[in-house]
Amino acid sequence: MSDENKTVENKEPKNLSRRGFLGASAVSAAGIAGIGISGIMTPAEFAQAAEKARNNAHHNIGPGELDEYYGFWSGGHSGEVRILGIPSMRELMRIPVFNIDSATGWGLTDESKRIKGDSADVLCGDAHHPHMSMKDGRYDGKYVFINDKINTRVARIRCDVMKTDKMLSIPNVQAIHGLRVQKVPHTKYVFCNGEFRIPQPNDGRDLNDPSKYFTMFNVIDAEKMEMAFQVIVDGNLDNTDADYTGRFAASTCYNSEEGVTLAESMRNERDWLVVFDIHAIEKAVKAGKYTTIGDSKVPVVDGRKKANSQYTRYIPVPKSPHGINTSPDGEYFVANGKLSPTVTIIAINKLPALFAGKIKERDTVVGEPELGLGPLHTAFDNRGNAYTTLFIDSQIAKWSVKDAIRAYKGEKVNYIKQKLDVHYQPGHNHTTMGETRDADGKYLISLCKFSKDRFLPTGPLRAENDQLIDISGKEMKLVHDGPTFAEPHDCMIVHRSKVKPKKLWTRDDPIFAATVAQAKKDGVTLESDNKVVRDGKSVRVYMTSIAPNFGMSEFSVKQGDKVTVIVTNLDQVEDVTHGFAVNQHGISMEIGPQQTSSITFDADKPGVFWFYCHWFCHALHMEMRGRMLVKKA
Structure with missing residues (x-):
C-alpha cells in the first residue's frame, strides 16, 4: 500500500464514528426482539452489532462525504467514459469520447471536431479499455487512454479537466481491442492490439485470399498521440499488458489457424501468448530495419512466428486465451484460458532467457491452476492473492499465486481460497490500484454482463450489473449492486490522492487555442x-x-x-x-x-x-x- 493510501486510512477514527454509532444503535434495536425478555444486549452481542455497523459505515458514503477512489468506466458501445466514486458507486461524470453528446456539445463544437480529426464525422464508438498513464509503475493522474474497437481509434483524456484532448485513427489494422500503457520508467508508449486480420494494403486486392491477411500490435507515442511503430503478428490479437521493466509487453492471441470462420478458427488445441521485446523493436526502428504499408509512413517490423522473428516469442497456452494481467509485484503475466478452466502463469524473469534462445517457450510457464469454467480476467491484491472472473460459473475465484506455483511443481496444496457468486456472467474485474505497484487490496469490481433478476425490469433491454466486493478481509464480501448501461466492459480504479482536477479552466488552455488564435x-x-x-x-x-x-x-x-x-x-x-x-x-x-x-x-x-x-x-x-x-x- 502506498504512503498516500495509508495517510487516508489513518484519518479514519479507531472508535465508532457518529454514523457507526447510530448504525450500531439501529442494529441493537433491530436485534432486541431476539435477545430475550429483558431486551438488553450482552457485551458480546453489542460488540458484534458494533462491528457490523462499522462494516456498513465503511462502505456507506453519506451526504457531504467523498469517496476514496475514482473509477474510470468504459461506456462500451455508448462510446463514452464514465467516472464513478468508490465505494459509493455513485456516477460522478460522463466524458464523451467517441460518441456525440448534446449536453456538452462534444462532436458538435469546433474544438471537439478538431480533436476528433479525421474521424470527426463518425458518430459512434465501442469504448473498451480505459487505462491511466504511469510513472515508475504508479498512476500519475495525467491521462486516461481508451480504445474504440468499431472505428479503430485510440483517444486520450486529460485528467485535469476530464475532457478528451487527442484522438488517433490507427492505420493498417481493424478493430483496436486490448489496450495498456507502458508502466516503467513512465508511459512513453500506449500498447494496443489490432484484432481482425485484413489484406495489406486493404485496397480491394486479395479479398478472398486469407493467406494474405494479417494484423498488428500497435505502439503509440503517448505524449504526441502519434504512431511510433507496428509489429506484424500471426493470429488475432486480443488483450494486452506490460511488465514493470519497460522491456516487455504481452498479448493474448487466438485463431492461430488464421481462419475466417468459427470452424476454421477452432482446429488447434492451443493458441498463444505473444511477447514483444520493446527494446529490440525500438533499436530496429532506429536502425531503419523496417518497412511501411501503402500510404502509411508508420514503421512496421515483422514479428510473425512463421518468420522466426527476433522481436516476438509465441508461448503456447490453452485455446482462445482472453485476458492478460501483470501481477503488481512485477513477477508474472497471467493469461486467462476462457475455453479452458485454467489460467497460465508466466514468469517474466524467464523472458530474457527465452529471447536469448536458452530456454523454450513453455519453460516460462510456472503455474497453470484450474479455477473453474470460463476464466476471463485476473486482478490482484497486495497479499499475494489473485481474483479471476469465471464467466460460465458466474463466480469470482480467489486464489494464491504462490500456492498455484507450488501445486504446478507437484506439491499437494489448495490454492483456491474462496469462490463468490456474482450476478451474472462476469467479464472484466479490477481491484483498487491493482494494476500498479500500489495495489492495496481493499475493493474489487466485478463487471457482469447480465443482471436478469437483480433490478426492476425495463423491457427487453435490461440494465447490466456492476458489483462491488470488499476484499480487505479473509473472505470476499459482496457489498453493492449497481445497474449500468451498454456496457460494463472494463474499468480502472485510482486512489483520489493521485488525481488533481482543476476547478476552473485556464485562459491559455490548448483545447481552445485555435479558437483564441x-x-x-x-x-x-x-x-x-x-x-x-x-x-x-x-x-x-x-x-x-x-x-x-x-x-x-x-x-x-x-x-x-x-x-x-x-x-x-x-x-x-x-x-x-x-x-x-x-x-x-x-x-x-x-x-x-x-x-x-x-x-x-x-x-x-x-x-x-x-x-x-x-x-x-x-x-x-x-x-x-x-x-x-x-x-x-
Missing part, C-alpha cells in the same frame, strides 16, 4: 468584446457570458451564411457552467468557467431563432437568452 486574427479580445465579424458568407459572432447574461442580446445574419458562435464564460465561480443552444438548428454546447467554446452551423432558414443558456446557472437562468435574426436571402 482566430479571435486574435479578427482583432477580438475574448474577455471583453461582443461583436460580429463578417467575412463574406462566413460570420463569426463573439460574445461573453456571465450569469445571468450573454454579452449580446441579439445578432443578425443572412440566410445561407455559415455562422460560428464563440462564447467566453467570464464567471470565476466553480460550478457556474453556461450553455449555448439555438432553437431549431441542432446547436448545443457547454462553456465552463473561464472556457471559450465555439460552434459552426448554417443559417439555412430565415426568421427569429432564440438562443439560450441550457445549463442552470442563476436564479434568472430562464431569462438568459437572446435572438438570432436571420434575414431572408
